[in-house]
Amino acid sequence: MNTVADPTAHLAHLDQVDALIKSIRIPPRPSLLADMQRELASNDPSPEAIGKIVASDVGMSGALLKLANSSIYGGRKAKSIEQAILFLGINQVAALMTGLLARQAIPVNSASLASFWDISTRRAQAMVFLSRRLRIGEADVAHTFGLFCDTGVPLLIERFADYATTYADAALEAERPFTALEEQRHSTSHAAVGCLLARNWGLSSDVGWAILHHHDYDVIDDTSTSGTVRSLVALSLLAESAISRYQGDGASLEWSKGGAAACAYLGLSDEETAELLDELAEAFHEE
Template sequence: MSNLAVSANAAADPVDALIKSIRIPPRPSLLVDLQCELARDDPSPAAIGQIIGRDVGMSGALLKLANSSFYGGKRKAKSIDQAIIFLGINQVAALMTGLLARQAIGADNQALAHFWDVSSRRAQAMLFLARRLHIGEPDVAHTFGLFCDTGVPLLLDRFPGYAATLAEAAQDPLRPLTALEDERHSTNHAAIGCLLARNWGLSTDVSWAILHHQDYSVLDDTATADAVRALVALSVLAESAIAQYHGMASSLEWDKGGARACAYLGLDTDEIDELLDALQECFHALD
């Protein structure tokens, strides 16, 4: 499935029925309230603090994350209100959205521990790259990085044989990972991740970037929004950095999309190496 928009008249379409059978976690009410406040002409930091403060567990987790070396720097927030002042409402909202995603999809599931570790590092890498290269909005890049593979655990829950599909597809040096998913399951993690992002009210740029994040031809498509192409290009660098962090000599995703990503971002080999080295330092600082 190359496009999430399975046609509207597909009531009898088996693919449409299949997608409806996949458990998409509903958007948390806390996120709904948070997004409503952010959509105001002048969002109130105090109101956002009150919304987050309704859930003591989420508040504590957010405060711990906000005070980490990566996000918090030298200033340590003692309350959600201080975290909002130090980080800004958009970054706090992005962190909160990520925490709610982990809770909804299965943060306590040991089988997903590696998945969430990679997702967290991707989000951190996307945030770092967006800030360093001054491309797009850092909080949007962070959200995309965390959500881009959220279709994976949902498909693992739906298809008993999906883990084998994922493992095999991840070793294919030529085709997009989504190609084998489509062949075996009539859908793929990018499409399901896009559906989740839409259902959760995430931005259109994030949703479409999730849908296309392993279709690197989109980087050459001038009809696609620059914000979407930028997120996809940055994700290729992030994947390469994560592969290096895990001791891999190379990244298949970099082999597939690295040249296009570099061309889109206007970066040469030395600049890429410098960014990847900086990301390694960033990752190790979080260990």
């Protein structure tokens, strides 16, 4: 039956999808993140106010300093939150804080995702590196997207007992989009759930849309789509390729699906791409 031609069936399908979305536990936005977003949205965001928000959580302060002092962010040694803000700027500090809060709010309890946050953090760092190196977009936006693009995965593992199998099978899809198998088996995808989380947490609309489309590589060539979204999706392919190489896995299937489109959009030759990936791998090894 054609659910589009049959209004009753179509409405029933929408109700089922709505019920499914409501059954997935989306963690509430952390209060520290809300405080930070309010300050950033003010007419004159104060580094001192941001510093106080960060300093209100001792564990968060230490973790932020460790990240701020990594080679990915320039390797300068900040000895205090104030210095970290001075070196990185309040937007990048806010992006790092958002990532740390996400790690607290979205625990990963599945053995199949033991390295989930390590890889997500690595991807976020790679996105910052590429954004700065290619002078494309804002580094803090790239960081936030890189960290959040796969956050739907642990939420779906919590919701569906067999989702870990689906995720592993989808990673072996050589031609179809990664999300096609997820949609087929569960009527949703980690990209859709990650987009919903981004919206609920007050992240930028560009970050949310990029999360939704980060396995839809046709969007890279879609001139009606925001340039920021297209750039984030293109950069994410480079980041994933670098991580795959760093882990010794060789070329990824995702790169074979969208790598050419990404390089064309970013204006990179094969030689320039190889050089960038080598630089990124070196930065990873310096961590």
